[in-house]
Amino acid sequence: MTEQTIALVTGANKGIGYEIAAGLGALGWSVGIGARDQERRESAVAKLRAAGVDAFGVPLDVTDDASVADAARLIEERAGRLDVLVNNAGTTGNAPQMPTTVDVATVRTAVETNVIGVIRVTNAMLPLLRRSSSPRIVNMSSTVGSLTRQTTPGAEVGPTSVAYSPSKTFLNAVTVQYAKELSDTNILINLGCPGYCATDLNGFRGVRTAQQGAAIAIRLASLPDDGPTGHFFDDAGEVPW
Template sequence: MSEQKTALVTGANKGIGYEIAAGLGALGWRVGVGARDAERREAAVAKLRAGGADAFGVPLDVTDDASVTAAARLVEDHAGRLDTLVNNAGITGSAAQTPTTADLDTVRAAVETNVIGVIRVTNAMLPLLRRAASPRIVNVSSSVGSLTRQSTPGAEVGPIAVAYSPSKTFLNGVTVQYARELHDTNILINLACPGYCATDLNGFRGHRTPEQGAATAIRLATLPDDGPTGRFFDDDGEVPW
């Protein structure tokens, strides 16, 4: 089996996901670019390869069982194992939406992608992660999923977003449950908050670059064996729950 490490990054055709893939590629990793859109996926792979990364495309819709199963087979064919999974794919679910005006289909869609999609992909990739010497899982969350920050008067937490923000709180809770279940394994699983980055997810209104947003996820993807698990981090350290 190759000593080169392999990562799969979901939603890696653009924005923060692309920069996570680029950062790992620059470290010499083989990187699977998970994305639904074939044209954008292959364009991202070509750009990564042009920059010297060992990248390959992974057709992947995190909301579809068959797609996720096929993605796991493809990663196995390419590498035989998976060293790091970065669950980055996500949707805003109409960023500003109050509970009293919520469209329930929008809320369901946010949970399906941002939470259930992460569970679906993680469970499909776990057999490959277990074959790695130092497997890591990074779930890309957001500080708007912090109940502490959301409930602190005067805190800058953005607009009321009954679909997106609680979906990230849900993801945070799910990640803690994975850490509890996997505590006696060598798998470390953590949450990364990229900060408010300028991406098409928010109409490029963020004040940070996608490259800056990728930094915490890359650090957690490459943790040493005595690193933390079941924790929530941004550039400044731990994010309160």
């Protein structure tokens, strides 16, 4: 009998994270709904369970060491391992983000959540991932973090941003370093861009649905054992660095 796949999605109580959890649950996986807000987390779990998903709540603040450690213990007690980690939790940071006038606290907040939070959660979950026969890590990034696109005249890369966009560039670089260190293991780690989705992070101005944005994460979470690692993808294919 095949063991049920155990996944954790951070920032999964709403938006793209919720749709990632729903999509993984539709595969028959057991999905941890990582979120800080208890009411929203419990509501998301209830909604997913009503839809037939084997969902369970995971109290999780990616910026807090103790919260992340508690989340790892919860998953260990529940399943004894983790097969898939989707680092989806993120923030755009406050506006404005013009380099010459930005409040440095805005930059610090974006990096703390979008980069350090990913490192914190990944490292806490790695012992559980190492117990999996086919471990996968998906880091949700953005094409606005692509330096190639940022420096290409006429490319659509959004407004000038000294906090959010560079935090995704930083995350991309960090993911490459993980892939290098883990190259002699069976852990596949990749970056996925959901595209410009209508979520509360952008005031629902996006042109894609959260469900469409979740597709790339679901694909990377379910890669075969000979799949890529240390790469950056969106729905159209590989994204240039």
